Amino acid sequence: MAKDWLDGIEDSYDVVVIGSGLGGLTSANYLAKNGHKVLLLEHHYQFGGLATWFKRPGGHIFDISLHGFPYGMVKSCRKYWTKEIADSIIQLKDVRFINPQMDVWTSFDREDFTKILVEDFRIERGKVEGFYEHLRQMNFYDDNKQTTGEMFEEFFPGRTDVHRLLMEPISYANGSHVDDPAITYGIVFSNFMNKGVFTFQGGTDTLIKKMVAELKSNGCEVRKCALVEQVKVENGQVVAVHARSQNTGGVEFPVKEIQCRAVLSNANVRNTIQHLVGEEYFNKSYINEVKSVRNNTSSCQVYMGIKKGETIPNIGDLVFTSKAEEYSIDELTSIKTSSHTFSLYYPETRPHLKEKRYSVVASLNSRWDEWDSLSKEEYEKEKARICEECLASLESFIPDVRDKIEHIEAATPRTVNYYTKSMQGTSFGTKFEGLKVSMELPDQISGLYHAGSVGIIMSGWLGSMNYGVITANKLDKWLFEQSKLKMAEA
Numbered sequence: 001m002a003k004d005w006l007d008g009i010e011d012s013y014d015v016v017v018i019g020s021g022l023g024g025l026t027s028a029n030y031l032a033k034n035g036h037k038v039l040l041l042e043h044h045y046q047f048g049g050l051a052t053w054f055k056r057p058g059g060h061i062f063d064i065s066l067h068g069f070p071y072g073m074v075k076s077c078r079k080y081w082t083k084e085i086a087d088s089i090i091q092l093k094d095v096r097f098i099n100p101q102m103d104v105w106t107s108f109d110r111e112d113f114t115k116i117l118v119e120d121f122r123i124e125r126g127k128v129e130g131f132y133e134h135l136r137q138m139n140f141y142d143d144n145k146q147t148t149g150e151m152f153e154e155f156f157p158g159r160t161d162v163h164r165l166l167m168e169p170i171s172y173a174n175g176s177h178v179d180d181p182a183i184t185y186g187i188v189f190s191n192f193m194n195k196g197v198f199t200f201q202g203g204t205d206t207l208i209k210k211m212v213a214e215l216k217s218n219g220c221e222v223r224k225c226a227l228v229e230q231v232k233v234e235n236g237q238v239v240a241v242h243a244r245s246q247n248t249g250g251v252e253f254p255v256k257e258i259q260c261r262a263v264l265s266n267a268n269v270r271n272t273i274q275h276l277v278g279e280e281y282f283n284k285s286y287i288n289e290v291k292s293v294r295n296n297t298s299s300c301q302v303y304m305g306i307k308k309g310e311t312i313p314n315i316g317d318l319v320f321t322s323k324a325e326e327y328s329i330d331e332l333t334s335i336k337t338s339s340h341t342f343s344l345y346y347p348e349t350r351p352h353l354k355e356k357r358y359s360v361v362a363s364l365n366s367r368w369d370e371w372d373s374l375s376k377e378e379y380e381k382e383k384a385r386i387c388e389e390c391l392a393s394l395e396s397f398i399p400d401v402r403d404k405i406e407h408i409e410a411a412t413p414r415t416v417n418y419y420t421k422s423m424q425g426t427s428f429g430t431k432f433e434g435l436k437v438s439m440e441l442p443d444q445i446s447g448l449y450h451a452g453s454v455g456i457i458m459s460g461w462l463g464s465m466n467y468g469v470i471t472a473n474k475l476d477k478w479l480f481e482q483s484k485l486k487m488a489e490a
Contacts, residue, residue: 429453
Protein backbone atom coordinates (compact mmCIF):
# COMPACT_ATOMS: atom_id res chain seq x y z
CA MET A 1 0.00 0.00 0.00
CA ALA A 2 1.27 3.46 -0.94
CA LYS A 3 2.46 5.54 1.99
CA ASP A 4 1.77 9.21 2.48
CA TRP A 5 4.88 10.33 4.39
CA LEU A 6 3.16 13.53 5.45
CA ASP A 7 0.15 11.78 6.94
CA GLY A 8 -0.65 12.94 10.46
CA ILE A 9 1.34 16.18 10.47
CA GLU A 10 -0.30 19.23 11.96
CA ASP A 11 -1.54 22.21 9.98
CA SER A 12 0.79 24.74 11.58
CA TYR A 13 4.27 24.94 13.18
CA ASP A 14 6.49 27.64 14.59
CA VAL A 15 9.35 26.60 12.29
CA VAL A 16 9.70 24.33 9.28
CA VAL A 17 13.28 23.17 8.68
CA ILE A 18 13.98 22.15 5.08
CA GLY A 19 16.67 19.49 4.77
CA SER A 20 18.43 17.23 7.25
CA GLY A 21 22.12 17.90 6.68
CA LEU A 22 24.09 18.52 9.86
CA GLY A 23 23.11 22.20 9.74
CA GLY A 24 19.40 21.36 9.45
CA LEU A 25 19.46 18.63 12.09
CA THR A 26 21.36 20.77 14.60
CA SER A 27 19.25 23.89 14.09
CA ALA A 28 16.04 21.85 14.42
CA ASN A 29 17.29 20.30 17.65
CA TYR A 30 18.35 23.68 19.06
CA LEU A 31 14.95 25.21 18.32
CA ALA A 32 12.99 22.22 19.62
CA LYS A 33 14.95 22.19 22.89
CA ASN A 34 14.10 25.89 23.27
CA GLY A 35 10.42 25.07 23.24
CA HIS A 36 9.46 25.83 19.65
CA LYS A 37 7.12 23.67 17.61
CA VAL A 38 9.40 22.37 14.84
CA LEU A 39 8.82 20.25 11.74
CA LEU A 40 11.86 18.94 9.85
CA LEU A 41 11.29 17.77 6.26
CA GLU A 42 13.80 15.70 4.26
CA HIS A 43 13.09 14.73 0.64
CA HIS A 44 15.43 11.70 0.65
CA TYR A 45 14.63 8.28 2.17
CA GLN A 46 17.58 8.74 4.57
CA PHE A 47 18.22 11.59 6.96
CA GLY A 48 21.60 13.30 7.10
CA GLY A 49 22.04 15.07 3.75
CA LEU A 50 25.62 14.28 2.72
CA ALA A 51 26.26 13.01 6.25
CA THR A 52 24.56 9.74 5.43
CA TRP A 53 25.19 6.15 4.33
CA PHE A 54 23.89 3.37 2.14
CA LYS A 55 23.85 -0.43 2.23
CA ARG A 56 24.57 -3.04 -0.41
CA PRO A 57 24.01 -6.82 -0.56
CA GLY A 58 26.66 -8.80 1.26
CA GLY A 59 26.45 -6.74 4.44
CA HIS A 60 28.32 -3.72 3.08
CA ILE A 61 27.69 -0.31 4.67
CA PHE A 62 29.29 2.76 3.10
CA ASP A 63 29.60 6.21 4.66
CA ILE A 64 29.12 9.07 2.19
CA SER A 65 31.09 11.56 4.27
CA LEU A 66 32.27 12.31 7.82
CA HIS A 67 35.51 10.52 7.02
CA GLY A 68 37.45 13.05 9.08
CA PHE A 69 36.79 16.27 11.01
CA PRO A 70 38.42 18.49 13.70
CA TYR A 71 38.29 17.94 17.45
CA GLY A 72 35.86 20.84 17.79
CA MET A 73 33.12 18.42 16.80
CA VAL A 74 33.41 16.85 20.28
CA LYS A 75 32.54 20.12 22.00
CA SER A 76 29.75 20.94 19.54
CA CYS A 77 28.16 17.49 19.83
CA ARG A 78 28.31 17.56 23.62
CA LYS A 79 26.80 21.06 23.78
CA TYR A 80 24.17 20.79 21.06
CA TRP A 81 23.46 17.07 20.98
CA THR A 82 24.30 14.49 23.67
CA LYS A 83 27.25 13.26 25.68
CA GLU A 84 26.70 9.82 24.15
CA ILE A 85 27.21 11.19 20.63
CA ALA A 86 30.26 13.23 21.69
CA ASP A 87 31.80 10.21 23.41
CA SER A 88 31.57 8.18 20.18
CA ILE A 89 34.09 10.49 18.47
CA ILE A 90 37.54 8.91 18.14
CA GLN A 91 40.84 10.08 16.67
CA LEU A 92 42.24 8.84 13.37
CA LYS A 93 45.78 7.96 14.37
CA ASP A 94 47.34 7.46 10.95
CA VAL A 95 47.10 10.10 8.21
CA ARG A 96 49.38 9.65 5.18
CA PHE A 97 50.52 11.86 2.29
CA ILE A 98 52.11 10.03 -0.63
CA ASN A 99 53.02 11.90 -3.82
CA PRO A 100 56.15 12.77 -5.87
CA GLN A 101 57.11 15.42 -3.29
CA MET A 102 56.69 13.51 -0.03
CA ASP A 103 55.96 10.34 1.87
CA VAL A 104 54.55 11.41 5.26
CA TRP A 105 52.84 9.37 7.98
CA THR A 106 51.40 11.51 10.78
CA SER A 107 48.80 11.69 13.53
CA PHE A 108 48.08 15.21 12.18
CA ASP A 109 48.02 16.77 15.63
CA ARG A 110 50.04 19.92 16.26
CA GLU A 111 52.98 18.29 18.03
CA ASP A 112 53.56 15.61 15.41
CA PHE A 113 52.84 17.90 12.45
CA THR A 114 55.34 20.45 13.77
CA LYS A 115 57.98 17.73 14.21
CA ILE A 116 57.51 16.67 10.58
CA LEU A 117 57.81 20.24 9.26
CA VAL A 118 60.97 20.82 11.33
CA GLU A 119 62.75 17.48 10.91
CA ASP A 120 61.59 16.25 7.49
CA PHE A 121 60.96 19.53 5.67
CA ARG A 122 63.79 21.44 7.42
CA ILE A 123 61.65 24.44 8.39
CA GLU A 124 62.83 26.47 11.39
CA ARG A 125 60.63 25.77 14.41
CA GLY A 126 60.21 29.50 15.01
CA LYS A 127 58.84 29.93 11.48
CA VAL A 128 56.39 27.05 11.98
CA GLU A 129 55.20 28.39 15.32
CA GLY A 130 54.94 31.88 13.82
CA PHE A 131 52.73 30.48 11.07
CA TYR A 132 50.45 28.80 13.63
CA GLU A 133 50.23 32.00 15.66
CA HIS A 134 49.37 33.99 12.53
CA LEU A 135 46.51 31.59 11.79
CA ARG A 136 45.30 31.61 15.38
CA GLN A 137 44.95 35.38 15.40
CA MET A 138 42.81 35.45 12.26
CA ASN A 139 39.29 36.70 12.82
CA PHE A 140 36.28 36.35 10.59
CA TYR A 141 35.71 40.11 10.73
CA ASP A 142 39.27 41.06 9.74
CA ASP A 143 39.65 43.04 6.52
CA ASN A 144 42.40 40.78 5.21
CA LYS A 145 42.63 40.59 1.41
CA GLN A 146 45.55 38.16 1.33
CA THR A 147 44.97 34.85 -0.48
CA THR A 148 46.00 31.51 0.98
CA GLY A 149 48.67 31.13 -1.69
CA GLU A 150 50.13 34.55 -0.87
CA MET A 151 50.22 33.63 2.82
CA PHE A 152 52.06 30.37 2.06
CA GLU A 153 54.62 32.25 -0.02
CA GLU A 154 55.11 34.79 2.77
CA PHE A 155 55.95 32.15 5.37
CA PHE A 156 57.44 29.39 3.19
CA PRO A 157 58.69 31.06 -0.02
CA GLY A 158 59.30 28.70 -2.92
CA ARG A 159 58.46 25.62 -0.85
CA THR A 160 55.82 24.02 -3.06
CA ASP A 161 56.15 20.81 -1.06
CA VAL A 162 55.19 22.57 2.16
CA HIS A 163 52.37 24.41 0.39
CA ARG A 164 51.05 21.03 -0.79
CA LEU A 165 51.22 19.45 2.66
CA LEU A 166 49.32 22.41 4.12
CA MET A 167 46.73 22.71 1.34
CA GLU A 168 45.75 19.23 0.14
CA PRO A 169 43.91 18.06 3.27
CA ILE A 170 41.89 21.29 3.43
CA SER A 171 41.00 21.07 -0.27
CA TYR A 172 39.82 17.54 0.40
CA ALA A 173 37.82 18.63 3.46
CA ASN A 174 35.93 21.56 1.95
CA GLY A 175 36.96 22.30 -1.62
CA SER A 176 39.13 25.34 -0.88
CA HIS A 177 42.24 26.28 -2.85
CA VAL A 178 45.14 28.72 -2.79
CA ASP A 179 43.22 31.55 -4.50
CA ASP A 180 40.63 31.64 -1.72
CA PRO A 181 40.98 34.12 1.19
CA ALA A 182 43.73 33.30 3.66
CA ILE A 183 41.41 34.05 6.56
CA THR A 184 39.13 31.18 5.59
CA TYR A 185 42.05 28.77 5.42
CA GLY A 186 43.42 29.92 8.75
CA ILE A 187 40.24 29.27 10.68
CA VAL A 188 39.73 25.80 9.21
CA PHE A 189 43.36 24.69 9.51
CA SER A 190 43.63 25.91 13.09
CA ASN A 191 40.67 23.70 13.98
CA PHE A 192 42.42 20.64 12.58
CA MET A 193 45.72 21.56 14.16
CA ASN A 194 44.15 21.55 17.60
CA LYS A 195 44.33 17.83 18.24
CA GLY A 196 44.18 16.06 14.88
CA VAL A 197 41.54 14.36 12.74
CA PHE A 198 38.52 12.54 14.17
CA THR A 199 35.57 10.39 13.10
CA PHE A 200 32.49 8.73 14.60
CA GLN A 201 32.90 5.21 15.93
CA GLY A 202 29.82 3.27 14.93
CA GLY A 203 29.56 4.86 11.50
CA THR A 204 27.35 7.57 10.08
CA ASP A 205 24.30 5.31 10.24
CA THR A 206 24.61 5.05 14.02
CA LEU A 207 25.26 8.78 14.39
CA ILE A 208 22.25 9.93 12.36
CA LYS A 209 19.93 7.43 14.05
CA LYS A 210 21.00 8.81 17.44
CA MET A 211 20.47 12.39 16.24
CA VAL A 212 16.99 11.64 14.91
CA ALA A 213 16.09 9.89 18.17
CA GLU A 214 17.28 12.95 20.11
CA LEU A 215 15.22 15.25 17.88
CA LYS A 216 12.10 13.21 18.54
CA SER A 217 12.75 13.15 22.28
CA ASN A 218 12.89 16.95 22.22
CA GLY A 219 9.50 17.15 20.53
CA CYS A 220 10.62 17.81 16.95
CA GLU A 221 8.43 16.28 14.24
CA VAL A 222 10.66 14.66 11.58
CA ARG A 223 9.54 13.35 8.19
CA LYS A 224 11.61 11.86 5.38
CA CYS A 225 10.51 11.37 1.74
CA ALA A 226 8.89 14.81 1.98
CA LEU A 227 9.86 17.27 -0.74
CA VAL A 228 9.33 20.99 -0.12
CA GLU A 229 8.34 22.52 -3.46
CA GLN A 230 7.73 26.10 -2.38
CA VAL A 231 8.15 28.55 0.47
CA LYS A 232 5.03 30.73 0.49
CA VAL A 233 5.55 34.44 1.13
CA GLU A 234 2.90 37.11 1.69
CA ASN A 235 3.60 40.80 2.29
CA GLY A 236 7.30 40.15 2.84
CA GLN A 237 6.68 37.45 5.46
CA VAL A 238 6.99 33.64 5.38
CA VAL A 239 3.55 32.12 5.93
CA ALA A 240 3.76 28.48 4.81
CA VAL A 241 5.54 25.77 2.85
CA HIS A 242 4.13 23.49 0.16
CA ALA A 243 5.34 19.91 0.48
CA ARG A 244 4.66 16.61 -1.28
CA SER A 245 5.34 12.97 -0.36
CA GLN A 246 8.09 11.19 -2.31
CA ASN A 247 8.82 7.46 -2.80
CA THR A 248 5.15 6.60 -2.60
CA GLY A 249 5.15 3.56 -4.88
CA GLY A 250 3.96 5.50 -7.90
CA VAL A 251 0.98 7.11 -6.16
CA GLU A 252 0.89 10.92 -6.41
CA PHE A 253 -0.35 12.47 -3.20
CA PRO A 254 -1.54 16.09 -3.25
CA VAL A 255 0.65 18.99 -2.17
CA LYS A 256 0.10 19.96 1.45
CA GLU A 257 0.27 23.53 2.67
CA ILE A 258 1.85 23.69 6.09
CA GLN A 259 1.54 27.04 7.83
CA CYS A 260 4.50 28.34 9.81
CA ARG A 261 5.92 31.47 11.42
CA ALA A 262 9.38 30.84 10.00
CA VAL A 263 11.37 28.65 7.62
CA LEU A 264 14.98 27.59 8.11
CA SER A 265 16.39 26.16 4.88
CA ASN A 266 19.28 23.72 4.90
CA ALA A 267 19.23 23.59 1.10
CA ASN A 268 21.79 25.38 -1.07
CA VAL A 269 21.36 29.12 -0.41
CA ARG A 270 20.96 29.92 -4.13
CA ASN A 271 18.46 27.10 -4.53
CA THR A 272 16.52 28.42 -1.53
CA ILE A 273 16.26 31.93 -2.97
CA GLN A 274 15.85 31.24 -6.68
CA HIS A 275 13.69 28.12 -6.64
CA LEU A 276 12.03 27.55 -3.27
CA VAL A 277 11.00 31.19 -2.84
CA GLY A 278 11.46 32.99 -6.18
CA GLU A 279 13.54 36.00 -7.20
CA GLU A 280 10.49 38.27 -7.46
CA TYR A 281 10.23 38.44 -3.64
CA PHE A 282 13.70 39.94 -3.18
CA ASN A 283 15.36 43.29 -3.89
CA LYS A 284 17.06 43.47 -7.29
CA SER A 285 20.40 44.46 -5.78
CA TYR A 286 20.23 41.45 -3.47
CA ILE A 287 19.41 39.12 -6.36
CA ASN A 288 22.43 40.47 -8.23
CA GLU A 289 24.54 39.44 -5.23
CA VAL A 290 22.88 36.02 -5.21
CA LYS A 291 23.68 35.46 -8.89
CA SER A 292 27.35 36.30 -8.26
CA VAL A 293 27.66 33.60 -5.60
CA ARG A 294 29.81 30.74 -6.89
CA ASN A 295 29.02 27.16 -6.07
CA ASN A 296 31.92 25.23 -4.59
CA THR A 297 33.39 22.09 -6.11
CA SER A 298 31.82 18.67 -5.88
CA SER A 299 33.30 15.20 -5.48
CA CYS A 300 33.39 11.68 -6.81
CA GLN A 301 33.67 8.62 -4.64
CA VAL A 302 34.47 4.99 -5.27
CA TYR A 303 33.09 2.51 -2.73
CA MET A 304 34.86 -0.84 -2.30
CA GLY A 305 33.47 -3.62 -0.13
CA ILE A 306 35.77 -6.40 1.10
CA LYS A 307 34.49 -10.00 1.04
CA LYS A 308 33.20 -11.54 4.25
CA GLY A 309 36.03 -13.27 6.09
CA GLU A 310 38.78 -11.37 4.25
CA THR A 311 41.05 -8.81 5.90
CA ILE A 312 43.24 -5.94 4.77
CA PRO A 313 46.37 -4.63 6.52
CA ASN A 314 46.54 -1.30 8.33
CA ILE A 315 47.85 1.13 5.71
CA GLY A 316 46.53 4.19 7.56
CA ASP A 317 43.11 5.65 8.34
CA LEU A 318 43.20 8.50 5.80
CA VAL A 319 45.62 8.25 2.87
CA PHE A 320 46.19 11.17 0.46
CA THR A 321 47.74 9.93 -2.78
CA SER A 322 48.60 11.68 -6.02
CA LYS A 323 50.83 11.25 -9.07
CA ALA A 324 50.81 15.01 -9.77
CA GLU A 325 54.26 16.60 -9.55
CA GLU A 326 52.95 19.58 -7.56
CA TYR A 327 49.69 20.69 -5.97
CA SER A 328 47.25 22.16 -8.46
CA ILE A 329 43.56 22.81 -7.87
CA ASP A 330 42.96 22.26 -11.58
CA GLU A 331 44.57 18.82 -11.43
CA LEU A 332 42.92 18.01 -8.10
CA THR A 333 39.40 18.70 -9.42
CA SER A 334 39.88 17.45 -12.98
CA ILE A 335 37.85 14.49 -14.22
CA LYS A 336 41.25 12.95 -15.11
CA THR A 337 42.82 13.62 -11.69
CA SER A 338 45.40 11.22 -10.32
CA SER A 339 44.69 12.42 -6.76
CA HIS A 340 42.77 9.91 -4.64
CA THR A 341 42.09 10.08 -0.92
CA PHE A 342 41.39 6.71 0.71
CA SER A 343 39.29 6.37 3.86
CA LEU A 344 39.91 2.94 5.38
CA TYR A 345 37.15 1.32 7.42
CA TYR A 346 38.49 -1.39 9.70
CA PRO A 347 36.27 -3.53 11.99
CA GLU A 348 36.73 -1.11 14.88
CA THR A 349 34.86 1.53 12.88
CA ARG A 350 31.63 -0.34 13.58
CA PRO A 351 32.47 -2.51 16.61
CA HIS A 352 28.79 -3.20 17.28
CA LEU A 353 28.48 -5.41 14.18
CA LYS A 354 28.63 -9.16 14.82
CA GLU A 355 30.80 -9.79 11.76
CA LYS A 356 34.13 -8.01 11.29
CA ARG A 357 33.98 -6.16 7.97
CA TYR A 358 36.37 -3.99 6.00
CA SER A 359 35.63 -1.37 3.35
CA VAL A 360 37.42 1.42 1.52
CA VAL A 361 36.07 4.73 0.21
CA ALA A 362 38.13 6.66 -2.34
CA SER A 363 37.30 10.38 -2.61
CA LEU A 364 38.11 12.63 -5.57
CA ASN A 365 37.40 16.36 -5.77
CA SER A 366 35.64 17.19 -9.04
CA ARG A 367 33.80 19.79 -11.12
CA TRP A 368 30.15 19.71 -12.10
CA ASP A 369 30.58 20.90 -15.68
CA GLU A 370 32.88 18.05 -16.71
CA TRP A 371 30.43 15.40 -15.51
CA ASP A 372 27.20 17.16 -16.48
CA SER A 373 28.20 17.36 -20.15
CA LEU A 374 28.69 13.61 -20.60
CA SER A 375 26.30 11.43 -22.59
CA LYS A 376 24.85 8.35 -20.90
CA GLU A 377 27.42 6.10 -22.56
CA GLU A 378 30.32 8.44 -21.75
CA TYR A 379 29.09 8.78 -18.18
CA GLU A 380 29.13 5.03 -17.56
CA LYS A 381 32.59 4.71 -19.16
CA GLU A 382 33.99 7.46 -16.92
CA LYS A 383 32.54 5.86 -13.81
CA ALA A 384 34.12 2.54 -14.78
CA ARG A 385 37.42 4.31 -15.42
CA ILE A 386 37.62 6.00 -12.00
CA CYS A 387 36.72 2.70 -10.34
CA GLU A 388 39.61 0.98 -12.09
CA GLU A 389 42.07 3.82 -11.41
CA CYS A 390 41.20 3.96 -7.71
CA LEU A 391 41.51 0.19 -7.45
CA ALA A 392 44.88 0.24 -9.23
CA SER A 393 46.07 3.00 -6.88
CA LEU A 394 44.93 1.02 -3.83
CA GLU A 395 46.84 -2.02 -5.15
CA SER A 396 50.11 -0.13 -4.68
CA PHE A 397 49.43 -0.37 -0.92
CA ILE A 398 47.56 -3.68 -0.80
CA PRO A 399 48.77 -5.83 -3.74
CA ASP A 400 46.12 -8.56 -3.38
CA VAL A 401 43.18 -6.25 -2.67
CA ARG A 402 41.54 -6.78 -6.09
CA ASP A 403 40.82 -10.41 -5.26
CA LYS A 404 39.35 -9.42 -1.88
CA ILE A 405 36.78 -6.93 -3.23
CA GLU A 406 33.29 -8.21 -4.00
CA HIS A 407 31.53 -4.88 -4.51
CA ILE A 408 32.66 -1.66 -6.20
CA GLU A 409 30.68 1.33 -7.46
CA ALA A 410 31.20 5.01 -8.16
CA ALA A 411 29.29 8.18 -7.27
CA THR A 412 29.74 11.46 -9.13
CA PRO A 413 28.55 15.09 -8.89
CA ARG A 414 25.46 13.93 -10.79
CA THR A 415 24.84 11.38 -8.04
CA VAL A 416 25.14 14.10 -5.40
CA ASN A 417 22.73 16.30 -7.32
CA TYR A 418 20.20 13.48 -7.71
CA TYR A 419 20.12 12.40 -4.07
CA THR A 420 20.58 15.75 -2.32
CA LYS A 421 19.23 18.22 -4.93
CA SER A 422 22.34 20.25 -4.19
CA MET A 423 22.80 22.82 -6.96
CA GLN A 424 25.40 21.62 -9.49
CA GLY A 425 26.04 18.62 -7.29
CA THR A 426 28.25 20.63 -4.95
CA SER A 427 29.48 18.76 -1.88
CA PHE A 428 30.65 21.96 -0.19
CA GLY A 429 27.87 24.52 -0.75
CA THR A 430 29.02 27.89 -2.01
CA LYS A 431 32.17 29.94 -1.99
CA PHE A 432 32.88 32.55 0.67
CA GLU A 433 30.58 35.24 -0.76
CA GLY A 434 27.61 32.97 -0.07
CA LEU A 435 27.92 33.60 3.67
CA LYS A 436 26.90 37.27 3.37
CA VAL A 437 23.91 36.36 1.20
CA SER A 438 22.88 33.68 3.68
CA MET A 439 23.14 35.93 6.74
CA GLU A 440 21.16 38.76 5.09
CA LEU A 441 18.26 36.51 4.07
CA PRO A 442 15.92 37.47 6.98
CA ASP A 443 16.49 41.15 6.14
CA GLN A 444 14.88 40.45 2.77
CA ILE A 445 11.98 38.28 3.93
CA SER A 446 10.80 38.20 7.52
CA GLY A 447 10.97 34.70 9.00
CA LEU A 448 13.25 33.25 6.29
CA TYR A 449 16.60 31.83 7.46
CA HIS A 450 19.34 29.66 6.02
CA ALA A 451 21.93 27.27 7.49
CA GLY A 452 24.34 25.22 5.44
CA SER A 453 27.72 25.26 3.74
CA VAL A 454 28.26 28.87 2.72
CA GLY A 455 31.86 29.83 2.27
CA ILE A 456 34.91 28.01 3.39
CA ILE A 457 34.62 29.03 7.03
CA MET A 458 31.28 27.35 7.23
CA SER A 459 32.01 24.43 4.91
CA GLY A 460 32.72 20.97 6.17
CA TRP A 461 31.00 19.09 8.93
CA LEU A 462 31.92 21.13 11.98
CA GLY A 463 31.22 24.39 10.17
CA SER A 464 27.82 23.19 8.98
CA MET A 465 26.82 22.14 12.49
CA ASN A 466 28.01 25.37 14.11
CA TYR A 467 26.41 27.56 11.49
CA GLY A 468 23.16 25.72 12.16
CA VAL A 469 23.45 26.80 15.80
CA ILE A 470 24.30 30.40 14.85
CA THR A 471 21.26 30.65 12.59
CA ALA A 472 18.94 28.86 15.02
CA ASN A 473 19.99 31.24 17.79
CA LYS A 474 19.05 34.23 15.60
CA LEU A 475 15.74 32.62 14.72
CA ASP A 476 15.03 31.81 18.37
CA LYS A 477 15.50 35.48 19.30
CA TRP A 478 13.30 36.60 16.40
CA LEU A 479 10.49 34.24 17.44
CA PHE A 480 10.73 35.56 21.00
CA GLU A 481 10.50 39.16 19.81
CA GLN A 482 7.54 38.32 17.60
CA SER A 483 5.75 36.72 20.53
CA LYS A 484 6.37 39.83 22.67
CA LEU A 485 4.90 42.03 19.96
CA LYS A 486 1.76 39.90 19.74
CA MET A 487 1.32 39.98 23.51
CA ALA A 488 1.71 43.77 23.50
CA GLU A 489 -0.87 44.12 20.73
CA ALA A 490 -3.31 41.89 22.64
